[in-house]
Amino acid sequence: MxxxxxxxxxxxxxxxxxxVLWGAITLSFLIVQLTPGDPARLMVMGGEGGDAGAANEEQLAQVRADMGLDQPVILQYLGYLGRVVTFDWGTAYSQQRQSVTDVIGQGIGSTLELGAVSLLLMTALGIVFALGSVLLPTAWLRSAFQGVTVIGIAVPSFVLAIALLQIFSFQLGWFPAFGADGLRSVLLPSITIALLGAGTLSQVFARSIREVSAEGYVEVARAxxxxxxQVVLRHVLRNASxxxxxxxxxxVGGIVSGAAIIETIFGxxxxxxxxxxxxSARDFPLIQALIVLTGGIYVLVTLIVDLSYPLIDPRVVSPAARRTR
Incomplete structure (x- = not known):
């Protein structure tokens, strides 16, 4: 290479x-700038659940100073970039005025657990269904495997989550319906997310296997x-992957965005x-931090995927390969 x-x-x-990360940071900054009305007033009283008109001017002045809202827009933006770099996100008004960093630190572990298990199950199911739709001996079995994958694409996440809860928690009692206590509590929400993504993954993988199987070197292997x-496992999978x-x-972006619905349904x-x-509380510092966090996770995973490409196929780093991608 x-x-x-x-x-x-x-x-x-x-x-x-x-x-891309800079774009996510800038978007999170613009959310406050484009909010109709007074962001400080909305945030203070939204976080406390009170009447927005009852906020006193001293509170509002303090919030504006903390977030730099009393400065010109360009200085606000530069100050915001500085706070992002130093992880100084300020106060989460909807969470008993705790530090935004502390609030995220308390919740991120549960979401990372859910995301990791979901991603593993999604990848495993996607590969199994893709191989089944290509390698099973009869046409009706291959069609059945392909048909199952459509469910994950067509069914809304909340419908699938409620159906799985009804069957496996309320009727069979195999999994707890709510909470985040141990492995059993994470399996059902992870399966829900995994089924939603496995359909797309399996269809893309199956199509890639069929395209690579038409290459000349694969015909030589069959001959x-x-x-x-053996042809698929030895000669096709690497290039089709x-x-x-x-x-x-x-x-990964779908897992992060889907976590809002799944975590709410499963408590x-x-x-x-x-x-x-x-x-709901118009807690802008927390909203901004969450946008940057989820954007950062997506960027990191995408970067890892991109940097792994040359290990799978060294041709992706060549100018000719770049022109065809």
Missing amino acids: NGRLLTGYVLRRLGQALV RGLSPA LPVYTIVGML RPGIGNLYVEAV
């Missing part, structure tokens, strides 16, 4: 990741007498629930 090409590839991906399963890495990276504490509470 050419070292100069690889270095250029890595630097381009790092630059793209920084641009050597290898079985269909690149779109899977891309889709997995994209689905789990976490970042998703914090999003709902922060938006």
